[in-house]
Amino acid sequence: MSLTMLSLLIVSYYILRSVYRLHFHPLSKIPGPPLAVVTRFHEFYYDVVKGGKFFWEVEKMHKKYGPIVRINPREVHIIDPAMYDEIYAGNSRKRNKDSVFVSSFASPFSAIATIDHDLHRARRGPLNPFFSKKAVMDLSAVILEKVKRLSWHLERAHADGAIIALHTAFVGLTGDIITHYLYGQDNGYLSDPDLTKRNLVWELMFEGTSSCHLFRFLPFIPRMIKALPARWMRLVRPKLAQVYAMHEQIAQQSQEVPLNNDNHISTAGGSIYQALTDPSLSPAERSLARLRDESFIVLIAGTETTAATLTFATYHLLRNRSMFLQLREELKQVMPTPKSEPRWSQLEQLPYLTAIINEALRLSATPMRPARVAPCESLHYKQYTIPPGTPISTISYFIHRNPQIFPDPHAFRPERWLEAAERGENLARYLVPFARGSRICIGMNLAYAELYMTIASIVRRFDLELCGTHPEDMQFVREKILQRPDKGVWTLKARVAAVAAVAAE
Numbered sequence: 001m002s003l004t005m006l007s008l009l010i011v012s013y014y015i016l017r018s019v020y021r022l023h024f025h026p027l028s029k030i031p032g033p034p035l036a037v038v039t040r041f042h043e044f045y046y047d048v049v050k051g052g053k054f055f056w057e058v059e060k061m062h063k064k065y066g067p068i069v070r071i072n073p074r075e076v077h078i079i080d081p082a083m084y085d086e087i088y089a090g091n092s093r094k095r096n097k098d099s100v101f102v103s104s105f106a107s108p109f110s111a112i113a114t115i116d117h118d119l120h121r122a123r124r125g126p127l128n129p130f131f132s133k134k135a136v137m138d139l140s141a142v143i144l145e146k147v148k149r150l151s152w153h154l155e156r157a158h159a160d161g162a163i164i165a166l167h168t169a170f171v172g173l174t175g176d177i178i179t180h181y182l183y184g185q186d187n188g189y190l191s192d193p194d195l196t197k198r199n200l201v202w203e204l205m206f207e208g209t210s211s212c213h214l215f216r217f218l219p220f221i222p223r224m225i226k227a228l229p230a231r232w233m234r235l236v237r238p239k240l241a242q243v244y245a246m247h248e249q250i251a252q253q254s255q256e257v258p259l260n261n262d263n264h265i266s267t268a269g270g271s272i273y274q275a276l277t278d279p280s281l282s283p284a285e286r287s288l289a290r291l292r293d294e295s296f297i298v299l300i301a302g303t304e305t306t307a308a309t310l311t312f313a314t315y316h317l318l319r320n321r322s323m324f325l326q327l328r329e330e331l332k333q334v335m336p337t338p339k340s341e342p343r344w345s346q347l348e349q350l351p352y353l354t355a356i357i358n359e360a361l362r363l364s365a366t367p368m369r370p371a372r373v374a375p376c377e378s379l380h381y382k383q384y385t386i387p388p389g390t391p392i393s394t395i396s397y398f399i400h401r402n403p404q405i406f407p408d409p410h411a412f413r414p415e416r417w418l419e420a421a422e423r424g425e426n427l428a429r430y431l432v433p434f435a436r437g438s439r440i441c442i443g444m445n446l447a448y449a450e451l452y453m454t455i456a457s458i459v460r461r462f463d464l465e466l467c468g469t470h471p472e473d474m475q476f477v478r479e480k481i482l483q484r485p486d487k488g489v490w491t492l493k494a495r496v497a498a499v500a501a502v503a504a505e
Contacts, residue, residue, distance in 0.1 A: 021073050026387045032070030033061060040072050040217070047213035052478035054213075055367055058395070068381050074100075075371060075391040081399045081430060083381055087372050087392055088437035091121065095438055098371035098391040104212040104481070106222035107293035112301070117375070117438065123285065123294075126275040127442060130181075136445040139181065140344055143449055146176045147457045149190040154462050156193070158496035163467050166314055166492040168195050170307040174450060178302030181446070182295055209304065209481040212368075298443070305366065306447045308482055309433075310454055311492045313360035315474050316412040317459065318466045318494060323414070324459060327352055331460045338461040338500040347452040351421070355414035357451050358431055362400045363412060365433035367479045369393040372439075396432045405430050463498040 018038040022028060036042045036057075046054035058077055061069045067080045075098070078087065089095050094117040102113040111127070114120040129135060150173050157164040172189035180186040215222050276294065277286050284290070317324045330352045334342040347353060371393040379386040386392055401409040405427075406416060420427040434441035441447075458464070473491045476483040483490075 025073070027070050027074075027076060027390065030068060030070040030076055030384055030386075031065040033065075036061070036072055037070055038073065043072050044217055047479075048217060052213060052480045052484060055395070055397075055479040058369075059398070062398075068384055075393065076386055077369065077393050077395070078381055079394060079398045080381070081402065081405065084394060084399065084432065085436065086379055087394055088370075088435055088439065089372075089374075091438045093377070094118075094375055096373040096375050097439070098373055098393075100216060101369075101371045101391070103219035104216040104368075105297060106211070106215045106219075107297050109287070109290040109293035110297040111294060111442070112297050113293070121438065124442060126278065126281070130275070131442045131445060133445045136449050137344060139446070140449065140453070142180055143177055143453050144341055146173055146180070146186070146190060147454055149173075149176070150454070151457060151461065153190065153195060154458070154464075154496050155499055158462075158499050161495075163493050163495055165195065166464075166494055167307070167311045167490055170310040170314075170454075171303060173454065174306045174310075175299075175303045177446075177450060178299055181302070182298060209300070212481050301441075302443050302446065304482060306443075306450050308490060309360050309364045309447070309451060311490050312364035312474065313356060313451070313455060314458065314464075314494075315466075315469065315490075315492050316360070317356070317455075318464055320412075323356075327356060327455075327459050331456055335456065335460045340460070342456065344449045344452055347456050348448075351418055352414065353452065353456065355417035357448070357455065358417050358428065359412055359414045360451070361433040362406070362431055363410075364483060365396050365400060366482050367395055367397040367476070368481045369395045370435060370439070396435070399430055399432060402430075461500045462496055463500070464494040465497050466493070467495045468493045 021038050022034060033042070042057070043054050046057050058069070058071055061071060062077075062079045068076065068078045071077045087095075096117050097113070097115045097120070099115050102108070102115060105113045107113050111120055111123040114123055150169055153169055154164065156162075169190075172195060175189045176186035211222075273291075276291055279286075317327065330350050333350065334340070334346040371391040373391050374386075374388055376388055378388055379390075379392060400406065403409050417427055434444040434447070469492050473485060475485045477486045478484040
């Protein structure tokens with residue numbers, strides 16, 4: 001076959017495929033931009049080439065085409081909050097994950113990357129007891145001990161007149177909590193007097209999520225990189241090599257965890273690793289690859305997401321002194337002295353603190369679009385039918401910034417939650433930072449406990465002032481699973497003006 005004939009065949013194939021996708025595909029009746037409908041290059045360009053910018057293209061599509069849009073040849077995105085519980089349905093209705101979407105995590109044996117509904121349920125089942133509200137409440141002493149270490153760093157910064165990088169400190173805090181939860185002992189991120197050394201942790205977390213779009217389009221890359229000798233990997237992608245070095249460290253730690261270590265976080269059923277390696281599970285489910293992937297995802301998710309929300313909440317509290325002082329006055333109800341140690345259950349009863357945490361979660365939630373697939377049923381939206389097997393998604397950001405639900409949606413205004421409660425409205429039904437349904441974030445209770453206990457401790461005890469932090473440092477410009485500014489990660493630096501424990505009240 002001549003080169004000319006081969007070229008004609010290739011061109012003809014792409015022309016015919018484009019015509020099919022535009023006019024004969026099962027999704028052809030759903031509106032969307034022709035370029036996005038016929039090829040994924042549109043999405044590739046904005047997410048991989050331009051670095052996490054397709055999110056904003058999806059927003060533009062909705063403004064032009066309405067609440068339902070075909071955003072690529074195979075996926076439908078719906079912005080209407082009324083469809084949320086249809087897309088992210090509970091266990092009574094099967095919802096698989098999209099095989100393309102899960103490639104973003106580069107950890108195929110983890111629960112978060114498990115495609116099949118039933119396999120996901122089986123993998124998550126042994127872990128659920130460890131992340132229940134009761135289990136997290138039992139962990140309160142551990143969280144409190146890590147918060148005390150964070151307070152020590154703030155006290156030291158005050159004594160030295162130094163600027164403290166709170167975003168790094170928060171990563172150290174959440175990293176120590178989640179590694180203690182995984183292994184029964186933390187990695188000592190906050191034990192080091194020099195927090196700047198822990199910038200590496202933040203950089204590793206950043207690198208672990210920054211390649212998500214590349215991995216989604218080219219899933220063979222992480223497999224290929226993992227297969228490279230370590231010295232080659234360090235030459236090709238030095239920062240990513242550090243991420244996989246952490247991956248292997250986790251695998252080694254997992255092998256070395258004594259199954260009956262009395263220091264492990266445990267429930268009546270034993271430790272987390274006893275659950276993951278229980279003989280009743282199949283050998284494949286007890287493999288080192290499965291344990292490594294699950295641990296890596298739990299570490300990344302349990303560290304960076306909560307640290308980002310703490311950074312965001314603290315930034316807005318420090319920008320608004322009256323808000324900060326109002327919260328401090330409320331905290332005195334359960335913290336009569338700056339060093340009081342209230343229970344999480346007590347802090348949950350404080351309406352203004354809860355409003356601040358809700359507002360921080362609303363505005364800082366992950367903007368990724370976790371697509372779901374209904375394998376056995378058609379979904380219906382207005383006059384449109386979405387056939388079984390179609391990836392369908394929504395992004396919590398669009399619900400959280402919906403002006404019909406949250407007037408002045410971009411403003412950090414905790415009062416909106418108190419006003420809604422006075423009107424008898426349940427505004428929390430539109431708060432979905434952890435998703436909902438059968439795939440709701442397993443770490444939700446742990447994240448809430450960390451947020452309540454950390455914010456309460458800092459506000460009650462320390463007077464902080466922003467230092468060298470500008471609005472652009474906390475902007476959302478790029479979607480890399482989490483919200484990112486134009487460069488790097490959210491950064492928050494502050495000066496500790498006073499420590500309430502020794503200052504006159």
